[in-house]
Amino acid sequence: MGKIIAVSNQKGGVGKSTTVVNLAAALGGKGKKVLVVDIDAQGNTTTGFGVRKKSVVNTVYEVIIGECSAAEAVVPTAFKGVSLITSAQKLAGAEIELASMDNRLMRLKMQLLTIKDRFDYILIDCPPSLSLVTLNALAACDSVLIPIQCEFYSLEGLVQLTDTIKRVKDGYNPNLEIEGILFTMFVGRYNVTAQVVEEVRKYFPNNVYQTVIPRNITLSEAPSHGKPIMYYDRSSRGAEAYEAFCTEFLKRDRSSRAKARR
Numbered sequence: 001m002g003k004i005i006a007v008s009n010q011k012g013g014v015g016k017s018t019t020v021v022n023l024a025a026a027l028g029g030k031g032k033k034v035l036v037v038d039i040d041a042q043g044n045t046t047t048g049f050g051v052r053k054k055s056v057v058n059t060v061y062e063v064i065i066g067e068c069s070a071a072e073a074v075v076p077t078a079f080k081g082v083s084l085i086t087s088a089q090k091l092a093g094a095e096i097e098l099a100s101m102d103n104r105l106m107r108l109k110m111q112l113l114t115i116k117d118r119f120d121y122i123l124i125d126c127p128p129s130l131s132l133v134t135l136n137a138l139a140a141c142d143s144v145l146i147p148i149q150c151e152f153y154s155l156e157g158l159v160q161l162t163d164t165i166k167r168v169k170d171g172y173n174p175n176l177e178i179e180g181i182l183f184t185m186f187v188g189r190y191n192v193t194a195q196v197v198e199e200v201r202k203y204f205p206n207n208v209y210q211t212v213i214p215r216n217i218t219l220s221e222a223p224s225h226g227k228p229i230m231y232y233d234r235s236s237r238g239a240e241a242y243e244a245f246c247t248e249f250l251k252r253d254r255s256s257r258a259k260a261r262r
């Protein structure tokens with residue numbers, strides 16, 4: 001059965017969409033079947049795969065409010081192993097509609113469960129806010145992957161998110177776990193980088209990935225070409241970092257699944 005992972009941080013600008021796009025592409029390149037679900041109304045992940053939003057009829061908005069099934073909203077991408085449920089600007093207004101709906105926090109989960117077996121991994125790109133749409137993702141997923149930029153404001157966002165995860169786990173999703181914490185926009189020569197890394201590793205000793213994603217101009221350029229970094233410039237530092245992260249991600253996931261079976 002596939003694994004649903006929400007990629008989330010309540011602070012924006014931490015490389016969340018970049019991580020979703022490039023982890024999905026790297027997993028697809030290793031033969032995994034991946035579905036990306038873009039629930040951020042900005043639609044950066046949809047753009048990052050080169051999919052024109054206006055060309056798609058059924059988006060995650062229609063899925064959540066019940067106008068179509070998840071299966072009807074899945075579209076292929078041009079990249080090996082990766083399919084997508086796109087975002088749409090009208091998702092920003094879904095909060096008002098969700099507030100009056102039955103099972104308002106479980107609507108995404110009920111839909112994704114119908115297609116979970118078709119994929120090895122389902123990655124949900126969450127908006128940088130605590131909303132009903134974000135809570136739908138946290139209620140639907142098996143675990144949360146947290147990208148964090150190496151600055152002190154990011155520590156506040158991490159604390160807020162872990163508190164939210166605990167609340168969702170207690171109330172709606174008892175098996176919810178932290179998949180891992182990934183440092184992004186990493187600049188090793190900055191003193192603040194070392195300080196933030198030390199603090200996070202102290203409080204989350206078993207959750208931090210060894211791989212870090214460097215600040216890299218090529219990573220910033222790739223979305224404007226509608227390509228993951230490994231398809232835009234495979235020799236770049238950013239591509240090498242996400243390839244290494246994918247390898248570590250799979251190794252840790254295999255280890256955690258083996259422990260769960262014991």
